Amino acid sequence: MAEYTLRLRRYDPDSGEAAYWEEHTVELEPHRSVLEGILQAKDRSDGSIGIRCSCRAAICGSCGVRINGRPDLACHKHLRRAEKESKDGVIEVEPMGNMPVIKDLIVDMEAVHWKKIRRVTPWLIPKQPVPEREYIVPRENMVDVTQSMACIQCGACVSDCLSMEVDPEFIGPAALAKAYRFVGDPRDDQHFERLEDLAEDPHGIYDCTHCFQCIDACPKGVAPMSQIMRLRRRAGNDFDIEDRNNGERHEASFVSLVKQYGLLNEAELLPRSYGGDSPLAKFKPAAAAELASSLPVIAKALLRRKVTPAAVFAPHKLAAADRKAIKRIFNEVEGREERLEFNIYISGRDEDLL
Amino acid sequence: MPAHDVLIIGAGLAGQRAALAAAEAGASVAIMSKVHPVRSHSVAAAGGINAAIAIDDDWTEHAYDTVKGSDFLGDQDAIEIMCSEAPGEAMHLEHIGVTFHRNEKGELDLRAFGGASKKRTAYVADITGQAILHVLYEQLMRHEATVDRYEEWFSTSLILDEAGHCTGCVAREIRSGAIEIFNAKSVILCNGGNGQCYKPTTNALICTGDGIAQAYRVGAPIMDMEMVQYHPTTLAENGFLITEGARGEGAHLLNAEGRRFMEDYAPNKMELASRDVVSRAEQTEINEGRGVGPDGQGIYLDITVVPRKRVLEALREIVNIGRDFAGTDITREPIMIRPGQHYIMGGVKTDVDGRTPIPGLYAAGEVACVSVHGGNRLGANSLLDTLIFGRRSGEHAAARGRELAMPGAPTSRLREDESAIEEIMGRPREGRRVSEIKDELGTTMNEYVAVYRDEEGLTKAHEVVHRLKEESATAYIDDGGRVFNQDVLGALEVGYMLDCAEATIVSALERKESRGAQYRLDYPDRDDEEWLKHINVTRGDDGEPEISYSEVTITKWQPEVRKY
Numbered sequence: 001m002a003e004y005t006l007r008l009r010r011y012d013p014d015s016g017e018a019a020y021w022e023e024h025t026v027e028l029e030p031h032r033s034v035l036e037g038i039l040q041a042k043d044r045s046d047g048s049i050g051i052r053c054s055c056r057a058a059i060c061g062s063c064g065v066r067i068n069g070r071p072d073l074a075c076h077k078h079l080r081r082a083e084k085e086s087k088d089g090v091i092e093v094e095p096m097g098n099m100p101v102i103k104d105l106i107v108d109m110e111a112v113h114w115k116k117i118r119r120v121t122p123w124l125i126p127k128q129p130v131p132e133r134e135y136i137v138p139r140e141n142m143v144d145v146t147q148s149m150a151c152i153q154c155g156a157c158v159s160d161c162l163s164m165e166v167d168p169e170f171i172g173p174a175a176l177a178k179a180y181r182f183v184g185d186p187r188d189d190q191h192f193e194r195l196e197d198l199a200e201d202p203h204g205i206y207d208c209t210h211c212f213q214c215i216d217a218c219p220k221g222v223a224p225m226s227q228i229m230r231l232r233r234r235a236g237n238d239f240d241i242e243d244r245n246n247g248e249r250h251e252a253s254f255v256s257l258v259k260q261y262g263l264l265n266e267a268e269l270l271p272r273s274y275g276g277d278s279p280l281a282k283f284k285p286a287a288a289a290e291l292a293s294s295l296p297v298i299a300k301a302l303l304r305r306k307v308t309p310a311a312v313f314a315p316h317k318l319a320a321a322d323r324k325a326i327k328r329i330f331n332e333v334e335g336r337e338e339r340l341e342f343n344i345y346i347s348g349r350d351e352d353l354l
Numbered sequence: 355m356p357a358h359d360v361l362i363i364g365a366g367l368a369g370q371r372a373a374l375a376a377a378e379a380g381a382s383v384a385i386m387s388k389v390h391p392v393r394s395h396s397v398a399a400a401g402g403i404n405a406a407i408a409i410d411d412d413w414t415e416h417a418y419d420t421v422k423g424s425d426f427l428g429d430q431d432a433i434e435i436m437c438s439e440a441p442g443e444a445m446h447l448e449h450i451g452v453t454f455h456r457n458e459k460g461e462l463d464l465r466a467f468g469g470a471s472k473k474r475t476a477y478v479a480d481i482t483g484q485a486i487l488h489v490l491y492e493q494l495m496r497h498e499a500t501v502d503r504y505e506e507w508f509s510t511s512l513i514l515d516e517a518g519h520c521t522g523c524v525a526r527e528i529r530s531g532a533i534e535i536f537n538a539k540s541v542i543l544c545n546g547g548n549g550q551c552y553k554p555t556t557n558a559l560i561c562t563g564d565g566i567a568q569a570y571r572v573g574a575p576i577m578d579m580e581m582v583q584y585h586p587t588t589l590a591e592n593g594f595l596i597t598e599g600a601r602g603e604g605a606h607l608l609n610a611e612g613r614r615f616m617e618d619y620a621p622n623k624m625e626l627a628s629r630d631v632v633s634r635a636e637q638t639e640i641n642e643g644r645g646v647g648p649d650g651q652g653i654y655l656d657i658t659v660v661p662r663k664r665v666l667e668a669l670r671e672i673v674n675i676g677r678d679f680a681g682t683d684i685t686r687e688p689i690m691i692r693p694g695q696h697y698i699m700g701g702v703k704t705d706v707d708g709r710t711p712i713p714g715l716y717a718a719g720e721v722a723c724v725s726v727h728g729g730n731r732l733g734a735n736s737l738l739d740t741l742i743f744g745r746r747s748g749e750h751a752a753a754r755g756r757e758l759a760m761p762g763a764p765t766s767r768l769r770e771d772e773s774a775i776e777e778i779m780g781r782p783r784e785g786r787r788v789s790e791i792k793d794e795l796g797t798t799m800n801e802y803v804a805v806y807r808d809e810e811g812l813t814k815a816h817e818v819v820h821r822l823k824e825e826s827a828t829a830y831i832d833d834g835g836r837v838f839n840q841d842v843l844g845a846l847e848v849g850y851m852l853d854c855a856e857a858t859i860v861s862a863l864e865r866k867e868s869r870g871a872q873y874r875l876d877y878p879d880r881d882d883e884e885w886l887k888h889i890n891v892t893r894g895d896d897g898e899p900e901i902s903y904s905e906v907t908i909t910k911w912q913p914e915v916r917k918y
Contacts, residue, residue: 047832053559054395058675060392102837124451142454150670221670
């Protein structure tokens with residue numbers, strides 16, 4: 001047994017008072033979870049502490065919270081670990097972000113999370129005709145979609161999605177991971193329609209900024225950002241969907257610039273994202289218009305020395321040998337018969353393969 | 355006042371399946387749950403769902419295995435229905451999107467499971483319950499127009515009209531604290547078992563027997579309540595479930611001597627004997643000093659004999675559980691387990707269409723007792739039970755609704771429940787805390803109403819539960835608020851749990867033989883002459899449980915000696 005102090009964020013909507021912090025000391029073995037700590041405080045001293053919880057084993061997805069500022073399930077974090085990660089030896093627990101708080105640690109998931117889930121047509125649209133027995137589909141596909149099926153809808157990824165903070169309308173990591181569950185399912189009849197919809201939506205797949213927060217946040221290894229990137233590859237590479245958000249062109253230009261220079265050439269990236277992946281892109285009307293409208297930003301960047309005029313005309317390049325090495329990586333990856341996708345159900349984490 | 359043809363209370367697999375079936379049959383449907391549907395305890399079902407879909411399999415073999423697993427207490431007409439309809443139900447799930455894992459030919463893959471003579475368990479890694487639950491919820495979202503969802507509403511009581519017909523329920527919206535009457539032509543209880551009567555248990559905190567107790571309180575008989583399943587592999591550390599799929603994939607059970615002791619108890623099926631048999635064997639090993647761990651209270655489950663790649667693909671969830679909750683890499687070392695409370699075979703007595711003896715009241719899933727599990731449930735038969743009888747209840751209730759006008763809704767129940775809730779919130783801080791009562795109930799049940807039982811222990815448990823019932827009448831809570839007052843709901847839940855526990859104890863005292871999950875040290879043999887019958891408990895006029903019996907339905911399979 002050891003003693004732990006929990007600092008809980010309390011909020012009582014009935015009281016008319018603002019939210020406040022409250023400390024509780026609990027006594028439990030170090031490998032017990034933060035949830036068990038909260039439940040002990042609830043049982044022994046204050047039954048009014050509000051937290052959704054049910055299974056205690058990281059499968060029902062009820063107890064999403066922020067612990068020491070990071071999203072997790074309360075049942076999924078050991079007290080010892082949480083104490084170690086705390087800034088002052090007190091384990092801080094507060095409600096998840098990006099969703100309105102109802103009471104204490106309870107947030108309104110319906111208002112944000114579930115609304116977004118419903119946005120992606122979250123059911124199978126089966127290929128016709130429906131067979132008498134099961135659909136015959138490759139074994140690998142069903143193992144593959146297990147990673148997104150493993151999502152327990154806890155909202156931890158939504159809580160800390162940076163894009164959603166900036167654009168509350170972003171469909172978001174959980175709902176897009178759910179979308180992959182259908183796009184990756186060979187029984188679904190609407191792969192193209194789903195992908196086109198998510199690519200054309202200004203708050204869709206190209207609204208993600210690759211920040212990795214959702215991968216860190218997910219207690220189940222769903223890796224929502226990886227699923228979003230797979231949606232992009234399916235949309236851009238497999239279905240050649242050129243979206244009005246310039247997402248596909250931006251991504252293609254990004255890759256080909258790195259391939260060419262070894263480094264990103266920012267001055268080229270903007271025109272190509274609008275005008276297509278070619279050195280002549282800047283002369284295309286779409287790119288020229290975008291360049292013109294971006295002049296104030298470009299001017300600011302020049303003033304602050306984020307870009308130099310020299311770099312625009314003579315982009316930085318890696319040494320020839322390094323460029324060659326990078327090309328080799330491209331050839332190696334692009335030369336594969338199958339696209340390699342990261343999926344813990346198939347390959348496991350790196351250490352799993354040892 | 356919301357009024358529907360069919361009101362479903364509980365939104366796990368049974369509830370969602372019932373809702374979809376009733377809606378498809380044209381009924382207006384409401385589905386209510388005290389948690390968001392995907393938080394329901396069905397989500398924890400790991401290993402899979404049984405269906406005789408292999409070419410060399412036949413539903414009659416599945417039925418026989420189930421009858422034998424039940425120690426011949428299961429009703430064979432119901433078992434025949436469940437097993438013969440299983441393949442169709444599995445295909446239906448596949449068609450609506452469940453991502454069942456496939457074999458090399460792209461057909462549904464099947465894994466071995468306890469008490470089964472063939473491989474007949476379809477699965478999604480070891481998250482089968484989760485996968486099916488989430489897919490059914492996808493369908494509920496799809497059928498939003500025909501199924502009204504009342505998520506995070508807590509039903510407090512069932513309502514009966516003057517003729518004794520069930521016409522709805524009283525429920526409290528957890529978020530606002532508002533209380534309301536839900537009117538319906540038929541009500542289907544789908545709100546699960548009462549595993550929280552035990553501590554530890556694999557069951558979620560929400561499994562507090564609400565439906566069993568609410569039906570019991572309005573006069574419905576509850577049956578087979580003495581039959582409480584202890585799962586052979588729960589984490590020694592904290593009672594979490596380690597799926598039977600692990601043994602299905604080939605894992606071994608080892609005692610302190612490092613020996614596969616199951617060869618002494620079930621030489622043919624070894625680790626894959628019925629759950630009651632394996633749990634008893636483990637408990638015997640522990641009691642006789644061959645347990646492992648610092649206090650000798652554990653058994654080793656050795657999953658390292660299963661190829662690592664297969665474990666990562668098919669048993670990923672227990673890799674996580676081992677890592678996160680026991681600090682064990684199950685692919686490299688054995689993990690310490692022990693038998694732990696897992697499932698309630700008993701419940702509200704129903705027929706094969708989910709009907710209870712109270713007109714208009716149905717039950718399906720763990721809350722119900724059809725009885726397809728009898729003395730012991732086979733692994734991967736519970737998901738099947740929820741889906742088959744959830745669907746049948748939904749269809750039957752929808753058809754019933756076509757014949758009826760919307761009944762009147764007496765409002766007295768609402769006022770009673772409202773004042774009961776106010777009374778609890780206003781109690782002085784003089785008695786015990788509600789949480790203390792719950793805790794004492796759990797440890798008492800786990801000590802005396804467990805794998806091995808006898809008259810002395812059961813009597814002791816009975817006394818404790820009696821005392822706890824009295825104490826609960828004055829037990830106090832802290833929260834006096836309106837919004838998300840989980841404290842007051844917890845007090846109501848403890849009341850439900852005490853009713854369920856009492857029924858379990860009086861039934862276990864009554865059954866003076868050993869059958870299935872009930873093993874009486876003072877009556878160690880099965881006694882078909884005297885006890886091949888169900889024990890029913892109803893609430894007497896004085897509030898005390900009354901016992902009666904009902905016949906076991908036998909169609910094809912006469913009782914025989916049960917060996918694995």
